[in-house]
Amino acid sequence: MKKKRILIVASLSQSLINFRGDFIKSLIHSGYDVYALAPRHLDKVKDKLIEFGAKPLDFNLNRTGLNPIKDIQTIRELKSIMKDNKIDLVFPYTVKPVIYSSIAANQLGIPVISLITGLGFAFTGLTRKARVLQQLNETLYKLSIRKNKIVVFQNRDDYQLFLDRKILKKNNKVAFVSGSGVNLNQFKFRKNKIDSNKISFLLVSRLIKEKGIALFLNAAKVLKEKYPESEYHVIGATDKSPSSIKEEELKNLHEQGIIVYYGKQNNIPEHLYNRDVFVLPTYYREGVPRSILEALSVGLPIITTYTPGCKETVKKDYNGILIKPQNIDALINAMEYFLINSDKIEEMGINSRNYAEERFDVNIVNSDIIELISKEI
Template sequence: MEKKRILLIASFDASLIRFRGDFIKSLVDDGFEVFAAAPDFADEFKEKIKNLGATPIEFNLQRTGLNPFKDFKSILELKSIIKDKKIDIVFPYTVKPVIYGSMAANMCKVPVISLITGLGYAFTGLSTKAKVLQRFNEVLYKLSIRKNKVIVFQNKDDYQLFLDRKVISKKQKVDFVSGSGVNLNEFTFKEKNATDKVSFLLVARLIKEKGIALYMEAAKILKAKYPQSEFHLIGMTETSPSAIDEIEINDLHDKGILIFHGPQSNIPEHLNNRDIFVLPSYYREGLPRTTLEACACGNPIITTDSVGCRESVKEGVNGFLIKPQSLEALIKPMEYFITNPDKIKEMGINSRKYAEERFDVNIINSDLIKIIREQL
């Protein structure tokens, strides 16, 4: 029997490996011929895609901002890829790939299953420009995904927002998955032992909406009060309007308040070497991959009671949910762990159990493949 051809569309190459690598391998193992498209495809990631048994394809996409001419060219380019490769089904994720990938597939009368992985800056920005962008994106979403076979959400909040703003109707077929999942064999559990040197870790893009500035302020206050405690930060600098100035980060690093590691590839090792994972995000998340990875490694979680983030915490069981954008709310659970280090082990064990129950990548990928198969 001829293999069905599926096209995954991403907004950047690294995400195909970091967030979809296991999914691509599962698709290949399930008998699909997989094509993975991304802009500015680095040779390193092309090779990794090939090693998974898939075919990398580069296309042009302006990741941020609006340029109608360039965006229309992206749609036409994706349309050409779909036709040339005789694609049977399209699977885009993140904002622009979902919108433009859906439009291109609709032109070719090819079915689409779109994955809404969070609505990000386009739905959280408070500036006039951001609000205009929100309205524009709502219109584009409405035009592009109304013919999608299935729209898959990572949380109920985003689904409700799409209903409230009439981006989709209740008649449209939707489904839900618990994020992108986590590979429990790669992110292995390590029991945390109580010491007087409690360490915290935040892994995120270095933008304000991820709560980086808040974490830095908390580190200043707590380091002065508990000098033995450690505050670690991993992430890559950004060029977005809300990027954190790396000079500020390096200044805290030089003063011994913050330990800044820059971007890192060995995240499991860092999680296993730290006690508590912190993500004070007010970004409109799908279901943050980093919190799932921290759960798998046995880290208690401190994150916000906001869209997507709240899904990774059972309050008081494997961590704490805090009010977004509140320094006082962030400091309280951090100080709790510093003064009650015996709770770290207990909550860490609960984090791993939660990951096994809900976030196992094999279960999530199996659910996604079932959704895809039902539409072929």
């Protein structure tokens, strides 16, 4: 029997390996032909996808901003790719792939299962620009995803917002998964002994203010003075976003000994193994942050915000602390709790690993999505 052909559509080539690699391998193992589509594939990503058994394809996508002419061209190109490769089902994730792939596939009568991985800056409502983008995205989502077979969400808050804003109707079929999942074998449980005199905190993120980096830096300044042996580690890249932290500021704090700044790193598991508490004080509209899932798997207590996508990763008094977003005092208090109660780090770390095994194992997440796919083609 001819294998069914799945087209996965991404906005960033590397994400197909970093976030969907296990999913692609699971689909292939389940007997599907997988086509992995992204703009400007890197050679190393292509090679890895081919090694998995997938077929890498390229398309043109204007990742930032809106250009109606280019966007229409993208939709036409997507339709050609779907027709030429005789695609049976389309699986897009992140905003633009979901919108444009859904429009293209629906025009061709190809079923779509779309994944909403978080609503990002546009749905924070923090600035005039964000509010304008939200209205625009709402309109585009309404035009694109209502005919999809299933819309998959990573948290129920995002679904409720889609209902409240009338992006989806109650009769639209939806499903829920626990983020992108985490490979528990890749992020193994750490067994380090906690040094109560030298507690270290780690933030791994895109270094924009909405992710809480400025709050983390301010907390580090306060706590480093009070607890000189404590450590505050920062991993991530600055970018051209208006809210990006300036690299000069990070380097200055590094030179002063307040933080340890690494820039972008590829060996995240190693850094997680050597730290004590993971911190992500984000007020960005997350799906379920992959960085937190990796920290859970390794066995770190979590400090994050009571916001959609993040609050799902922490059980109160079990594996971490949830704080109000944009509240520096709450963040300082949460971090200081572990400086004072270092005995809780090991206990909550074990609980984090247990929670990852129970809810966020990538095999569970992938199995749930593949079951949805099998019912639609």
